[in-house]
Amino acid sequence: MAERPATVRPRHRMVDRVSGILEFVARSEGVSLTEISRHVGAPVSSVQGLVNGLVATGYLDERARVYRLGVAPYFLNLLAGRGAVNRILHEDLVALHEKTGSTSAVLSVAVGSDIVYIDHVSDDPHTAYLAERFLRRSLIRTSTGWVLMADWESRDLWAYLETLGDDDRPRVQKLLDELESIRTTDMSVLPNIAEDPDLDGISIAVRERGRVVAAVGVVGRHDELARNRERIVDALRAQARAWDARG
Missing domain, CATH: 1.10.10.10 (Winged helix-like DNA-binding domain superfamily/Winged helix DNA-binding domain)
Known part of the structure; x- marks a missing residue:
C-alpha cells in the first residue's frame, strides 16, 4: 500500500x-x-x-x-521552562533575603490583570508554592502589585479597579491615597493589604526604558518589616541601582 x-x-x-x-x-x-x-x-x-x-x-x-x-509571552516561556534572560538574577533575591532578614524576596510581573511571582527566595511554603507554580494572584492585594499598577495609564487603572468586589474597596481607597507617593518613589512600603493582616511587603519597581516591567518585593510579618523598614528600603534601593548599572 x-x-x-x-x-x-x-x-x-x-x-x-x-x-x-x-x-x-x-x-x-x-x-x-x-x-x-x-x-x-x-x-x-x-x-x-x-x-x-x-x-x-x-x-x-x-x-x-x-x-x-x-509580558505574557515571557510568562509562557517560564511555564515551558525556557525563561528569557533577565537582569534580575536569582542571586539578587538571595542577597536581599539575607540582608533584610525577611521571610521572602520575590520578583513579580503583571500578566493581564493578575500578578505572578516569577522567581523567589522564601522560607514560607505558601509563597514558594505560588512562585513555583506561577499561580496568578490579585494585583490589589500585594505591594508588588501596587508598584506595577502605579505605572498604568489612568484609564486602565480605573477600569481594573472598577472590576473589584466589595471586599477590595478598602484596598482600592488606600491605593488611591498612596498612588502619587508610589509613582514618585517607585516604592510601596507596608501597605498592609494582604489577605493575612499579619503579613506585609516593601516593594520597588524594576524599570526598562522608563517603563515599569517588574517589581521586587520583600515579604514577611508586618511587625518585623516595620521594625527593619529603613534597612529594607535602603537594601532595595541599593539593589535597584545595581540593576540599572547592568543595563
Whole structure:
C-alpha cells in the first residue's frame, strides 16, 4: 500500500493575524494601531478588537496609543521552562533575603490583570508554592502589585479597579491615597493589604526604558518589616541601582 502524503497543517486566518501582530510589535520600539493594521493587511476596525484583546490578556502593552510587546509571552516561556534572560538574577533575591532578614524576596510581573511571582527566595511554603507554580494572584492585594499598577495609564487603572468586589474597596481607597507617593518613589512600603493582616511587603519597581516591567518585593510579618523598614528600603534601593548599572 502506498504511503499517504503528509498533510500540510492548515493555517487559520485569525491565528495568522494575531501572530503577525505579535511578531510585528515585538520587532519594533512601539507602533500605532494604523501601522499594525497596515502590516497585517486588515482594516483598523477589524484589528482594533484583536489588539484590545491582546492588551487585556497581557500580550501587548499600550501606552498613549503606542503598542509594545507585553509580558505574557515571557510568562509562557517560564511555564515551558525556557525563561528569557533577565537582569534580575536569582542571586539578587538571595542577597536581599539575607540582608533584610525577611521571610521572602520575590520578583513579580503583571500578566493581564493578575500578578505572578516569577522567581523567589522564601522560607514560607505558601509563597514558594505560588512562585513555583506561577499561580496568578490579585494585583490589589500585594505591594508588588501596587508598584506595577502605579505605572498604568489612568484609564486602565480605573477600569481594573472598577472590576473589584466589595471586599477590595478598602484596598482600592488606600491605593488611591498612596498612588502619587508610589509613582514618585517607585516604592510601596507596608501597605498592609494582604489577605493575612499579619503579613506585609516593601516593594520597588524594576524599570526598562522608563517603563515599569517588574517589581521586587520583600515579604514577611508586618511587625518585623516595620521594625527593619529603613534597612529594607535602603537594601532595595541599593539593589535597584545595581540593576540599572547592568543595563
